[in-house]
Amino acid sequence: MKKRNDLKKHIKFFKNISEKQLLLINIIIGLVVFLIISLFNLSYSIIFAFIIIFIYLFLTNRKHLLIHIIVSLIIAIIWTIIAKDYYGYNKDFLIIFGINLYPLFAWTVGLFWIYILYAFFQSYLKEKTFIKKITLFSAIYIPLLIFGEYVAYHIFNIQDIQTALYSGLPLCNCLHAPLGMKLAYFLMGPLFFIICYLLNLEKRKNLLN
Numbered sequence: 001m002k003k004r005n006d007l008k009k010h011i012k013f014f015k016n017i018s019e020k021q022l023l024l025i026n027i028i029i030g031l032v033v034f035l036i037i038s039l040f041n042l043s044y045s046i047i048f049a050f051i052i053i054f055i056y057l058f059l060t061n062r063k064h065l066l067i068h069i070i071v072s073l074i075i076a077i078i079w080t081i082i083a084k085d086y087y088g089y090n091k092d093f094l095i096i097f098g099i100n101l102y103p104l105f106a107w108t109v110g111l112f113w114i115y116i117l118y119a120f121f122q123s124y125l126k127e128k129t130f131i132k133k134i135t136l137f138s139a140i141y142i143p144l145l146i147f148g149e150y151v152a153y154h155i156f157n158i159q160d161i162q163t164a165l166y167s168g169l170p171l172c173n174c175l176h177a178p179l180g181m182k183l184a185y186f187l188m189g190p191l192f193f194i195i196c197y198l199l200n201l202e203k204r205k206n207l208l209n
Helices: 002-015 019-039 044-059 063-082 101-122 130-155 179-198
Strands: none
Touching: 044 063, 044 101, 063 101, 063 179, 101 130, 101 179, 130 179
């Protein structure tokens, strides 16, 4: 009975936190998940990180955001199937049906997480037109994409052996891939945003609560 009451208190706390506190928690959760899959050379760390995301959505009473994860997951599945021959890492990540779960997971959670960050900042837009929204989303997505690629490659030593011979991005020397693959990386975020926009997901329920 005591454990059940403690759980209710934790859930109530998450429901009553402010938007700024929720933003901070979003950032921390994103970093923790990134660290889990980057620091531990274990295939099942990816599955564990997925579980953290779903527990987090439950505790913050935002189960309605599961539709966003589904959309990002579908995009990630399609992309990793198309580009599966370009993924082969120097670490032992789980592979199912020829699909490496590391990029599949990274895209699924990465797109979702960036969209949640965007949801906080878009509330400050005076005019919420489509152009301004997608511009704001891209302004958040592109730097975080490059930052994530840089940290994974240079700090956590996660390298795609299949594309290692291709040149990386200037200055940061990361994202070693063919030109078409680089373009796909930068377009994946805006594509995810457009799909969410067309599905009218923003207006179904506030993303921040």
